[in-house]
Amino acid sequence: MITEQIVERLKSIMGSEKRILLEKADLVSYSYDGSFGAYNPEIILQPVSTEEVAGIVKLANDMKIPVYPRGRGTSLSGGPLPVHGGMVLDFSRWTQKLIIDPEDTVAIVSPGVITADIDREAQRHGLLYPPDPSSSHVSTIGGNLAENAGGPRGLKYGVTKDYVLGLEIVTPEGDIIRTGGRTVKNVTGYDLTKLIVGSEGTLGIITEATLQLIPRPQATQTMMVIFDDIIDAGKAISAVLTSGILPSKMEIMDQASIQAVEEFQPIGLPIDVDAIILIELDGHPIAIRDESEQVKQVCLEVGAREAIIARDEESAENLWKARKLVSPAIVRKKPTKISEDATIPRSKIPEMFRRLQEIKAKYEIDLVVFGHAGDGNLHPNIITDKQDKEEMKRVEKAVEEIFTAAIELGGTLSGEHGIGTMKAPFMEMELGEAGLEMMIRMKKAWDPNNIMNPGKIFPETKGQRLVLVHD
Ligand SMILES: Cc1cc2nc3c(=O)[nH]c(=O)nc-3n(C[C@H](O)[C@H](O)[C@H](O)COP(=O)(O)OP(=O)(O)OC[C@H]3O[C@@H](n4cnc5c(N)ncnc54)[C@H](O)[C@@H]3O)c2cc1C
Structure with missing residues (x-):
């Protein structure tokens, strides 16, 4: 429950009150994505810095308020839907950083940057950012990273995870960490970069990414x-x-x-x-x-x-x-x-x-x-x-x-759209009981209070079935 005191504390964390939305019309606008179902959040925050995100998440973790990261809401699996109310963190205004370094062939980007803009800038240097979801002109890099988005070029070039060198992340407890780096080779410890990519916003918030670029085909x-x-x-x-x-x-x-x-x-x-x-x-x-x-x-x-x-x-x-x-x-x-x-x-x-x-x-x-x-x-x-x-x-x-x-046929529930709410009931069918349990244990280790995008990926009750319509 977002009380007036919590709103006051959020105002002191956010650089501008204009980026805090509480109007009914706004809540309804953020209740959808590209999939099925609608759930109103209690508040929408539009952070534009890592410090703002860390402050918000620390508060949410202390008060056990659900946090729902959101890019442009084009998810086809229910990824950003605020199924348990709480806060939506809308990153679509955080587009300020899009740096191409042609010598290291990397791009460094803020989470709200539109994916097609990265490739457009890379092209100016004869480079290519290969992942090209069909939604690349509207979806954000943060959303692509969280979903490990693919696209037509995936056939030859692979998907988003194959082009991520490093990330800055705000953990569910509000700490700021960096994974990976700027080098093509990096084997220091567990590969947390790959764990976060495709975790659908359930393990933390991506606040910056360093992406690999390649030479553009002639x-x-x-x-x-x-x-x-x-x-x-x-x-x-x-x-x-x-x-x-x-x-x-x-x-x-x-x-x-x-x-x-x-x-x-x-x-x-x-x-x-x-x-x-x-x-x-x-x-x-x-x-x-x-x-x-x-x-x-x-x-x-x-x-x-x-x-x-x-x-x-x-x-x-x-x-x-x-x-x-x-x-x-x-x-x-x-x-x-x-x-x-x-x-x-x-x-x-x-x-x-x-x-x-x-x-x-x-x-x-x-x-x-x-x-x-x-x-x-x-x-x-x-x-x-x-x-x-x-x-x-x-x-x-x-x-x-x-x-x-x-x-x-030896396949998988999702090649690129993610599990979200829509496929959660089928996870055990693919992973088996023990496989699913290992994932749940990882989620608990990262997010002990279950505040980060709760209600996604994992079935909320044992034997949960897909229900699209209630009698
Ligand atoms: C017409 C159409 C075509 C599409 N084509 C493709 C396609 O070819 N390939 C493909 O893979 N997908 C495709 N999609 C699905 C969708 O565009 C992708 O899943 C995309 O990555 C979502 O990006 P978004 O910015 O809209 O994120 P959202 O939908 O807002 O969020 C997606 C997920 O990312 C999380 N998230 C968002 N930002 C962050 C962040 N900064 N840190 C942590 N978590 C975050 C959210 O919580 C949510 O779980 C398509 C969708 C549409 C509508």
């Missing part, structure tokens, strides 16, 4: 490969990746996502098809011209109807625009979108497509599949209406079956 080449059967598209992914060529991106869009994009903003995608794969190659211009022809042949051999190489930068950009439009396009049909990112080993992609088709038919749901197919990170999205209780019951069962299918 050129890129995009192509669209068209399939009459999505299962063949799954086979093509494995065929390309075993042909000796590693594309930088391989993204799939099924018929429903193509149709939705063309109805939303016509791009000129073929609609009489079962799926398309968008492929990007990067490297030396002569090498990628040759590789594009090879990739085209491989796809045609496994049953692609056609493979079209983008003739110029504009047509390539147009194709990638289509991929980015999928999310906004599919929600026009019905208002509620449940985005999953169950991920399977590449060899199981055709089998996963088959299982998703069965789940869609069995539960009579609108299921759209797109995503980073090259690394097995599919995004099955259920388009529904949360007011329709009868349909939501079927959706609950479908979600459970999607996770079961992914685990049975």
Whole structure:
């Protein structure tokens, strides 16, 4: 409970009262993210310095008030939702530091910096910050680090964790610590940097990050490969990746996502098809011209109807625009979108497509599949209406079956969106009782009063089930 005395103490910690929000309208605005469910916080604080964060967290820890870190609220798993009220710490105003050091090839950034801005600045020095979530123009680096965000380029370059050299963190007890550093090599003690990355704001608050940059590839080449059967598209992914060529991106869009994009903003995608794969190659211009022809042949051999190489930068950009439009396009049909990112080993992609088709038919749901197919990170999205209780019951069962299918095929609950609230009930299914218990023990060691993003990652009761709608 945030009392008037606590508000007064927060005012003395924060440099400006303007960055303390208590109006009802503000509380409601911060009750959502990109997932499902809404929970009002009691207060919103917008810190812009490590000292402010440390002061707030010390107070919260003393008073046992829940603290919910938040970037831009684009989480698709409920990460920043204040499920137990308390304080939301909004970092979106903390964008002041974005330093590129071309000699050490690093970037040093504040938590609220927009991810695409880091790559844009790196480009000015001929460098690349590879992680590129499709939300990179709106999401913050703090949110990306907390979720260990991936993106299309993950196929060739890996994900956020692969580019973090060091962090500054405020622990749940309000201490300021530094992990890692500025060197590529660093093996001093436990790797706390990697532990914090992907911990979804449950182990501490990231107040600064040192990121690794790499030389920017000279050129890129995009192509669209068209399939009459999505299962063949799954086979093509494995065929390309075993042909000796590693594309930088391989993204799939099924018929429903193509149709939705063309109805939303016509791009000129073929609609009489079962799926398309968008492929990007990067490297030396002569090498990628040759590789594009090879990739085209491989796809045609496994049953692609056609493979079209983008003739110029504009047509390539147009194709990638289509991929980015999928999310906004599919929600026009019905208002509620449940985005999953169950991920399977590449060899199981055709089998996963088959299982998703069965789940869609069995539960009579609108299921759209797109995503980073090259690394097995599919995004099955259920388009529904949360007011329709009868349909939501079927959706609950479908979600459970999607996770079961992914685990049975040797995959995981989440490739990049995180566990948050949405997948917490399924953690034991993937980790087993002892595996989950080890994680819970780590959380208790870091955060003895359970103030840091409580209600996330771990099921709150034994045997908790996913409930999207209450009777
Ligand atoms: C259209 C769309 C496309 C997307 N595409 C991708 C994609 O391709 N790949 C991908 O991985 N994700 C994707 N996402 C999901 C989302 O954008 C990412 O999870 C992103 O990292 C969230 O960043 P954010 O700034 O919005 O953080 P928020 O959503 O505000 O928070 C996310 C998590 O980070 C924690 N957090 C935020 N800041 C800090 C901090 N400074 N310290 C500690 N914890 C913190 C929060 O508590 C929460 O648990 C997409 C989302 C949308 C809406």
